Amino acid sequence: MPTIWAWGRNVLKRALENLGNSTVQGVWRMGFATRFFLAVLMHSGTAFRRFGLTIREMYFTGVLSLIIILVSGLFVGMVLGLQGYETLQTYGSEEALGVLVALSLVRELGPVVAALLFASRAGSAITAEIGLMKATEQLSAMEMMAVDPIARVVAPRFWAGVISMPLLAALFSAMGVLGGYLVGVQLIGVDEGSFWSQMQSAVDFEQDILNGVIKSVVFGVAITAIALFEGYDAPPTAEGVSGATTRTVVTSSLAVLALDFVLTAFMFRGLN
Amino acid sequence: MNKTVLDLWVGLFVVAGIAALLFLALKVGSMNTVNATDSYEIVARFENIGGLKARAPVKSAGVVIGRVDRIQFDTGVYEAKVTMRVDKRYPFPKDTSAAILTSGLLGEQYIGLAAGGDSAMLKNGDTLKITQDAVVLENLIGQFLYGKAQEGSPQ
Numbered sequence: 001m002p003t004i005w006a007w008g009r010n011v012l013k014r015a016l017e018n019l020g021n022s023t024v025q026g027v028w029r030m031g032f033a034t035r036f037f038l039a040v041l042m043h044s045g046t047a048f049r050r051f052g053l054t055i056r057e058m059y060f061t062g063v064l065s066l067i068i069i070l071v072s073g074l075f076v077g078m079v080l081g082l083q084g085y086e087t088l089q090t091y092g093s094e095e096a097l098g099v100l101v102a103l104s105l106v107r108e109l110g111p112v113v114a115a116l117l118f119a120s121r122a123g124s125a126i127t128a129e130i131g132l133m134k135a136t137e138q139l140s141a142m143e144m145m146a147v148d149p150i151a152r153v154v155a156p157r158f159w160a161g162v163i164s165m166p167l168l169a170a171l172f173s174a175m176g177v178l179g180g181y182l183v184g185v186q187l188i189g190v191d192e193g194s195f196w197s198q199m200q201s202a203v204d205f206e207q208d209i210l211n212g213v214i215k216s217v218v219f220g221v222a223i224t225a226i227a228l229f230e231g232y233d234a235p236p237t238a239e240g241v242s243g244a245t246t247r248t249v250v251t252s253s254l255a256v257l258a259l260d261f262v263l264t265a266f267m268f269r270g271l272n
Numbered sequence: 273m274n275k276t277v278l279d280l281w282v283g284l285f286v287v288a289g290i291a292a293l294l295f296l297a298l299k300v301g302s303m304n305t306v307n308a309t310d311s312y313e314i315v316a317r318f319e320n321i322g323g324l325k326a327r328a329p330v331k332s333a334g335v336v337i338g339r340v341d342r343i344q345f346d347t348g349v350y351e352a353k354v355t356m357r358v359d360k361r362y363p364f365p366k367d368t369s370a371a372i373l374t375s376g377l378l379g380e381q382y383i384g385l386a387a388g389g390d391s392a393m394l395k396n397g398d399t400l401k402i403t404q405d406a407v408v409l410e411n412l413i414g415q416f417l418y419g420k421a422q423e424g425s426p427q
Contacts, residue, residue, distance in 0.1 A: 055282045063285045102300045167289025174292035177300055196299070201336075203301035204327070213293070 033229050036150075040158050040228065043151035053156040054163075061122040061157070061224075062164030066171070068117055073172035076109060077101060077179025084180070085188055097190050098199035101180030106203060106212045107268070110173030112260050115219035118165060119252040123227035126157055127248040130231030131241035154232065158224050165220025166213050173212065211267045218259055223252040311338065311357040312396040316370040316383070321352045322406025324372055324381045330356045331373075332385040337362045340383060356383060365390040369402035381406060 047054050084100040130153065133139050139149040177199075184190045203209065227248045234244035321343065330338035338358035346353040358364070367388030374381050388402075 055279060058282045058285070059278050063281045066285060066288075106296060106300065164285075167286060167292070170289055170292040170296060173300075174295045177296075199300055201329075205297055205301045207327075209293075209296050209301050 029233070032233065033225075036229050036232060037225055039150050040155050040225070043148060043155045044159060046148075046151040047155040047159045050156075053152070054160050057157045057160035058164055060125070061118075061160050062168065065118060065121045065164070065168060068121055069114055069168045069172050070175050072113065072117060073110075073175030074179040076113060076172075077105065077176030077181075078183045080104060080109075080176065081180040081183030081188070085184060085190065094188075094190050095194035095198055097180065097184045098195040099202040101184070102177055102199045102203050103208065105173045105176040105180075106208050108260070108264070110176065111169045111212050111215040111219060112256060114169040114172040115165065115216065115223060115256045116253055118161075118168060118220075119223045119227075119256065120249050122161065122164075123223045123248050123252050124245045126161070126224065126227040127231040127234070127245045128241060130154070130157075130228060131234035131236075131244050134232065134234060135236040135238070135241060137236075154228050158228055161224030161227075162217065162220045165223070166216040169212065169216035169219075207267075211263075214267075215260065215263050218263060219256050222255045222259055226252045226255060310360045312360055312394070313341065313355055313357055314364075314394055314398055314400060316354050316356070316400040316403050317346065317349070317351045318354060318372060318403050318405050319351055320405040320408060321354060322372055322374075322381055322408060324354065324383070324406065328380060329382045330358060330385060331382055332362070332364075332387065337385070354383070358385075363393045366392045366394055366398070367402065368394065368400060369404065370400045371404035372406035374407070 080101045081097065084097050085094055088094045088096055088100065130139075133149075133153065139153070142149045142152060181195065185192045185195050230244040230248040230251070231241075234240045324340065324343065326340055326342055328340045329336045330340060338356055341355045341357045344353045344355070345351075354370075364385060365388045367390040369386050369388065371384045371386070372381055373384045394400075
């Protein structure tokens with residue numbers, strides 16, 4: 001009997017120790033992440049003074065993400081057109097298809113799905129690149145040459161991501177509306193005039209489009225900050241870099257969805 | 273990758289992104305929201321506003337001439353106080369009446385303004401005297417059933 005008691009106590013003790021340890025580690029990482037984020041902001045001057053660096057990174061994060069964003073936007077819009085028509089025609093209001101497609105894209109799907117794609121397409125690449133730079137001691141080499149790696153490597157990538165994200169989200173929404181138009185008007189035969197005019201009277205520039213842009217800027221900051229930090233913090237091994245890349249995609253996707261809920265609650269609570 | 277070619281691609285990307293934003297702003301959304309500088313406020317009180325919401329259109333003869341700005345509850349008279357902004361280009365006489373109407377059978381509700389014959393025009397902050405409440409479907413059905421019951425009752 002006493003042995004079982006001792007064994008039970010041991011298990012409990014170890015569980016509590018693990019809980020405490022991971023909590024302390026989490027808080028520690030949180031503090032390091034905040035310090036890292038502030039350092040990136042402090043060194044942002046370089047990203048703008050030597051804008052060529054930022055443009056180079058915008059090519060890798062923005063331009064190379066274009067294909068996946070445009071194609072997914074088109075297909076999401078086309079599916080919305082089909083599904084929306086199926087539902088709306090039961091109520092005899094298929095003219096409202098434009099409203100449905102445009103509002104769901106501009107308010108939610110555009111920023112969120114584009115951000116999720118951006119996280120897995122560009123965020124993972126950023127983490128892997130910086131993690132590998134650290135593992136191969138390129139970052140330490142820069143420090144040896146009195147080049148601040150945060151200013152030279154991290155800050156341009158951060159601003160490139162923050163600038164690219166709203167542009168990608170806008171392109172996603174625009175492609176989605178075109179996809180909905182193709183399916184709804186060209187394929188199914190919803191009246192073209194009422195498709196556009198109902199959409200225009202329902203979508204407000206400030207309430208819907210501007211809020212969507214604000215959302216995508218926030219998502220851009222969150223995704224690139226997480227990706228950069230995970231890369232910078234990755235253990236300098238092959239295993240560590242691969243783990244950090246996975247964590248980037250998981251954490252930034254969760255962050256995007258959670259932030260989206262918070263932002264939506266703020267933005268659209270007073271509307272109706 | 274050549275530096276200039278890279279710049280060209282990023283430039284194209286930014287131009288495409290801005291074009292998409294413009295497309296959203298001009299073709300998908302409408303910029304012609306009534307702003308405070310070229311509009312005037314009028315107030316109308318209703319006993320029942322039904323499903324009227326802020327930002328609902330204000331129409332006259334079917335043309336959108338303004339938007340509902342805010343809806344408050346007036347505890348002094350226990351009525352709804354609806355403030356709307358009407359475009360300055362459309363002045364209305366003092367004895368204009370406001371009604372809460374529905375577009376279609378289940379569509380959104382809006383305020384319809386019917387001009388009167390007064391020679392004096394409404395000024396900023398004026399209150400409309402004649403208003404007509406929203407039609408509540410339940411009351412209408414109730415009245416109909418009551419009427420039917422009276423018709424059918426033996427005298």
